[in-house]
Amino acid sequence: MTDHDPNTPWDPPASGSAGDGPVPPRSGEGSGSGGSGGRSRPRQLLGISPRAWEHPADRAALTALRAIPVFDEVLKKLFGFFGEKPIRLAFQANAVQVSARQFPRLHALHLEVLETLDAPREVPLFVSQTPMVNAGAYGMERPFVILNSGTVNLLDQDELRYVLAHEVGHIASGHVLYRTMMVLLIQLAERGFPLVGLAARAVLVALLEWYRKSELSSDRAGLLGVQDPEVVFRTMLKMAGGGRPEDTNLDAFIEQAEAYRESEDVADSVFKVLNLLGTTHPFFVLRVGELRSWIESGEYDRILRGEYPRRGDPEPEYVDDLSDAAQAYRQEARDFVDDLATAAKRMRDSLFDNLKGSGGPGAGW
Secondary structure: OOOOOOOOOOOOOOOOOOOOOOOOOOOOOOOOOEOOOOOEOOOOOOOEOHHHOOOHHHHHHHHHHHOOOOHHHHHHHHHHHHOHHHHHHHHHOOEEEOOOOOOHHHHHHHHHHHHHOOOOOOOOEEEEOOOOOOEEEEOOOOOEEEEEHHHHHHOOHHHHHHHHHHHHHHHHOOOHHHHHHHHHHHHHHHOOOOOOOHHHHHHHHHHHHHHHHHHHHHHHHHHHHHOOHHHHHHHHHHHHHOOOHHHOOHHHHHHHHHHHHHOOOHHHHHHHHHHHOOOOOOOHHHHHHHHHHHHHOOHHHHHHOOOOOEOOOOOOOHHHHHHHHHHHHHHHHHHHHHHHHHHHHHHHHHHHHHHHHHOOOOOOO
């Protein structure tokens, strides 16, 4: 598997080739038997192509990103400067590799996820000691997944299954090369490194916009990995607010997501714009709404019935689809800029009004 071309799905299995084909089930645990989480195992999606779960906005944003004239130049300069092996070792330096001897239950769960999504080859998994609840897929030629220990401690087995499938989805869709590039550019920009000039900063802005969209694709992959929407929404609730089960309510969280998505209130419009600026991930309440829309479209059920694109299927209209998606993304980008300008004007007017009414910036609380 490679991920140089983000539009290339999992490598089609080559008959008789070592390392290709699905990860074999563990002894005594075929499809439908009880898994490591003590529940019915998700059905295996044989030969599934990442196109089955990829969000149109993800593809469109990546198309727009790769159309930036300096994109390839920045990419080559960045990875030419660091090299793959040092990058891989740097990410893994403070992490423990998961195996049958280290985090064995997590290892078994990871293998089940790879089997469910019919991964052509295994993906290394690591656990890093940090209380921050997060996970990530990184790398170049040899992608890997890192789970923070805070995530492992907070989530139950089924919720971890979703997170692992989400990250495997990033790898299958060829996201990790650009995700790694984004992380490096952010770190360099924060340190004022001379490599990060205006061209690289322009690429970073586009990378951030694309990565928010890519999360929508991988949320779908995560759902397909666990095949239980309630588990996915429960995981997002925990990752959004933490809290113990007795202190939270999933129905209320879903209602919050629906209200956030449908609200047309002026204040909400302002905060929606500002909240998305400078963040790598779309907020969980937005992601819940997006995933519910996908489920309600019937696409999720069709995939579970076996109606999905397979690796190696011809894609005669793929270029046309990308063109249409890119056009939609360009319109969305224009709308975003318009919303941002409107929000800025409203905030400015509100600030001036407050200053006039309060007697100046030094008055009041």
